[in-house]
Amino acid sequence: EIVLTQSPGTLSLSPGERTTLSCRASQSVTSSALAWYQQKPGQSPRLLIYDASTRATGIPDRFSGSGSGTDFTLTISRLEPEDFAVYYCQQYGSSPITFGQGTRLEIK
Amino acid sequence: EVQLVESGGGLVQPGGSLRLSCAASGFTFSSYWMSWVRQAPGKGLEWVAKIKQDGSEKYYVDSVKGRFTISRDNTRNSLDLQMNSLRAEDTAVYYCVRHWAYWGQGTPVTVSS
Numbered sequence: 001e002i003v004l005t006q007s008p009g010t011l012s013l014s015p016g017e018r019t020t021l022s023c024r025a026s027q028s029v030t031s032s033a034l035a036w037y038q039q040k041p042g043q044s045p046r047l048l049i050y051d052a053s054t055r056a057t058g059i060p061d062r063f064s065g066s067g068s069g070t071d072f073t074l075t076i077s078r079l080e081p082e083d084f085a086v087y088y089c090q091q092y093g094s095s096p097i098t099f100g101q102g103t104r105l106e107i108k
Numbered sequence: 109e110v111q112l113v114e115s116g117g118g119l120v121q122p123g124g125s126l127r128l129s130c131a132a133s134g135f136t137f138s139s140y141w142m143s144w145v146r147q148a149p150g151k152g153l154e155w156v157a158k159i160k161q162d163g164s165e166k167y168y169v170d171s172v173k174g175r176f177t178i179s180r181d182n183t184r185n186s187l188d189l190q191m192n193s194l195r196a197e198d199t200a201v202y203y204c205v206r207h208w209a210y211w212g213q214g215t216p217v218t219v220s221s
Binding site: 046057088098101 | 158170209
């Protein structure tokens, strides 16, 4: 099983700032099958990035993903008020599919 | 518009059974892998099971193997999860997911006496 470790656990930032979230895998992720999700309280997760770096339909270009192998990042270039949420990474290249524990992005 | 609507959740005693269903619309259901993903109260996401387009391949997380069964009916555009021998640790919101961009609103399952 591939274990995904996200860091940091919590980030306190202000609107307008730039941030990078990290997702590290315990072994190489097959074919860069790595996704990022955003989840707000009471809502279903929303797909942001798939295949490590491809933005999902309708996702603003301030969100970008990068990485390969065991190290992946999600960058938000300029935080908007609606970006404060919990972010999860997921690998879907190997079974069982696994998620990271999440990074909470909160307003400073 | 893609829609995934789960149903069947509720309160069940430990050792009991529950069957979740997901009604899909707005896309060609038979063309997509489908999964169930759950989220325990205040916790993160956990993938539970997935099924291939034609139902010929099914995969499960270890913690539910032998207890849960995923199935689909491509004629009715529906996805099911039969859950037996339920435990307290199965308490969660269960999401139906079309790999991986579309998620239902979730149906809550509570296992408690």
